[in-house]
């Protein structure tokens with residue numbers, strides 16, 4: 001039929017993703033299916049992702065998840081024209097499960113294989129929802145594993161890192177603070193919820209790396225986490241009841257403030273008029289509201305994929321594969337390896 005169907009496989013962390021997209025003859029890319037299986041519950045009691053558990057979960061979930069995506073799209077495996085897979089960055093063992101599976105599918109089908117950068121996926125996924133991106137844009141990727149400002153020139157072509165966290169990722173800070181407050185893992189959603197009842201100005205938590213001599217576009221969240229821990233410890237020592245909502249709202253405000261301030265300043269300085277906000281933390285209600293407000297003030301178009309597409313999934317990898325295919329770049333060899341530390 002018209003258009004080429006790309007199967008995308010994602011296993012860099014704790015989500016097993018299988019997505020299907022179609023590269024249309026006009027170069028646009030359409031979402032057909034997006035199936036995700038998560039091992040998040042298995043990691044919950046450890047307060048973070050356990051690599052060995054993630055790898056085994058991917059191995060078990062891989063084939064059923066691909067099957068679900070095909071069913072959702074109403075097609076068969078034989079209809080797939082290319083396979084794209086996350087080659088990195090991510091957990092080594094977890095990546096290897098996805099890369100091995102992708103090679104097997106590509107070899108069995110006799111179709112090209114594309115090894116894809118996971119971070120690019122978080123940007124490219126926006127095209128499935130909001131159409132083509134301008135030639136140049138800025139992306140703010142905020143998840144449990146990464147916090148980065150990227151300058152993007154064509155989703156399949158050139159990406160430059162403008163800044164990143166020097167310690168904890170934004171989502172990691174949410175998860176650690178949730179632990180301090182004895183809220184469940186992953187910490188983003190319960191903190192977001194608790195913050196709705198709280199006063200964001202109740203406690204003045206520090207804004208990391210915002211001093212005049214600090215790197216302009218890098219982030220730091222470990223000092224913020226320590227400040228929350230110290231505040232909570234003092235309140236507990238004094239026998240005071242913890243104002244969970246106020247702590248959550250004040251912490252959340254500090255994170256959203258620094259992220260949006262640096263992103264808007266980077267876009268302005270680089271002359272980029274579009275900001276793509278993606279990654280699991282992009283689902284945060286305060287972050288998207290503040291980003292919307294500050295982008296509007298600065299004349300920047302804000303693009304945020306729906307929450308389901310912001311978190312790790314296979315469709316975002318299929319999207320990169322489709323865009324790479326559209327540019328005519330050679331596919332990867334079936335000998336590709338996983339690259340856990342893959343740079344952007």
Ligand code: KG4
Nearest residue numbers: 143144145171186187188192280281284311
């Ligand atoms: O992109 P993602 O699903 O996986 C990776 O880490 O790659 O992101 C998960 C992270 C977790 O740290 C989680 O706490 C955070 O995203 N998160 C949120 C929210 N929903 C998820 N953080 C803040 N507010 C939320 N509503």
Ligand code: ZN
Nearest residue numbers: 122143279312
């Ligand atoms: Zn991710």
